[in-house]
Each structure stands twice: as structure tokens, then as C-alpha cells.
Amino acid sequence: MSLNHILEEIVTKHLPDDSHFLVDIHLVEKGTKPQLKVLIDSDQGVSIENCALVSRLVGEEIEAKGLLPDAYILEVSSPGVDFPLDSKRQYTKNIGRNLKVTYLNGKEIEGKLLEVGSSEIKLVVKTKEKGKKAQEQEINVPFEQIKKSIVLVSFK
Structure with missing residues (x-):
């Protein structure tokens, strides 16, 4: 051992x-x-x-x-807010908070964490097309595609 x-x-x-x-x-x-x-x-x-x-x-x-x-x-x-989420338990603790998720391929998205499943998380992300009002869209992100997730702190 x-x-x-x-x-x-x-x-x-x-x-x-x-x-x-x-x-x-x-x-x-x-x-x-x-x-x-x-x-x-x-x-x-x-x-x-x-x-x-x-x-x-x-x-x-x-x-x-x-x-x-x-x-x-x-x-x-305890891990600071800048420490990446590492376990499903940490994700679950942060349901309702905004995350910045970096995929293995380097792509980044930001969204509000809605759910934590056995193999993925569900986020609400805002998409904006030119000349249109921002739309909210739910997306599922498999854990196996996540390189890093960090809680975004809002000071509003």
C-alpha cells in the first residue's frame, strides 16, 4: 500500500x-x-x-x-473557489451556481449548473445570435469530456 x-x-x-x-x-x-x-x-x-x-x-x-x-x-x-471541481459530490454541492467548463478540446462554456447525473452535468447556457435576444439552452456535458470546471463568483 x-x-x-x-x-x-x-x-x-x-x-x-x-x-x-x-x-x-x-x-x-x-x-x-x-x-x-x-x-x-x-x-x-x-x-x-x-x-x-x-x-x-x-x-x-x-x-x-x-x-x-x-x-x-x-x-x-478547504478548496478555494478557483480550485477545479473534482467529484460528483462537489458538482452537486454547486447546483444553481455558474460554472466555467473547459472541454478536453479546449473549448470553454459558461452556464448555470442545473443537474448532476451519473455520467454528465446539465447546464443552462445563454446563446446570442447577431441581432436577436439571448436565448437560454440546456446542454448536457459528459464528465469524460470535461478537462476542468470552476465555479464563477459573482459580486453583483
């Missing part, structure tokens, strides 16, 4: 409840101290208190098992 897999199991075990989930974990070897970066999310959002709790419990278990060198940096946080 790889170190990454062991670390994923440790983090998952110490999540506060079933509404929380692991988004990403990676070990960055830079400088004199390796950095373990853990991103967690929740269906209702992640509090600083929950990040601190996970950090403390994960750190204690890593040290008890001697999995990382004596000096390392553990960072537990």
Missing part, C-alpha cells in the same frame, strides 16, 4: 462526519521540510474548527505511526 493511500485512509477516518469528504491530498517535497497538503470539503461548507480538528488528529496519527520525517508541515484547508 502506497504512502498516499495510507494518508488518504487516515484523513478519511478523521473527518468530522459523513457530510465531509476528502478532495485532494499531496505531499510536496520542497525545502527542508516536506509539506502535506490536505483539502477537505463538506456538503454544507468547511469551518476553520473542522480543519483544525482534522489537522490535529491526522498529525497525531502520522507521528504515532512514524509515517513522515520528524519535521514536516501539515496544511488542512
Whole structure:
């Protein structure tokens, strides 16, 4: 079993409840101290208190098992708005929000996320033809065609 897999199991075990989930974990070897970066999310959002709790419990278990060198940096946080959506659960959490979706071929579309299915998402996009009023159109985007999706933040 790889170190990454062991670390994923440790983090998952110490999540506060079933509404929380692991988004990403990676070990960055830079400088004199390796950095373990853990991103967690929740269906209702992640509090600083929950990040601190996970950090403390994960750190204690890593040290008890001697999995990382004596000096390392553990960072537990939630993904920022600029972090690409990675799982169906993250998409579901963002239903009703505007997304910028980049296809594997580089084409980009923006639209409001309506639904998340088992193999695709449904967006409402506005199409504008010259001289006509913008029309709304529902389109399905298969997960297998998505390179990256980011939530668009509106400050209106």
C-alpha cells in the first residue's frame, strides 16, 4: 500500500462526519521540510474548527505511526473557489451556481449548473445570435469530456 493511500485512509477516518469528504491530498517535497497538503470539503461548507480538528488528529496519527520525517508541515484547508471541481459530490454541492467548463478540446462554456447525473452535468447556457435576444439552452456535458470546471463568483 502506497504512502498516499495510507494518508488518504487516515484523513478519511478523521473527518468530522459523513457530510465531509476528502478532495485532494499531496505531499510536496520542497525545502527542508516536506509539506502535506490536505483539502477537505463538506456538503454544507468547511469551518476553520473542522480543519483544525482534522489537522490535529491526522498529525497525531502520522507521528504515532512514524509515517513522515520528524519535521514536516501539515496544511488542512478547504478548496478555494478557483480550485477545479473534482467529484460528483462537489458538482452537486454547486447546483444553481455558474460554472466555467473547459472541454478536453479546449473549448470553454459558461452556464448555470442545473443537474448532476451519473455520467454528465446539465447546464443552462445563454446563446446570442447577431441581432436577436439571448436565448437560454440546456446542454448536457459528459464528465469524460470535461478537462476542468470552476465555479464563477459573482459580486453583483
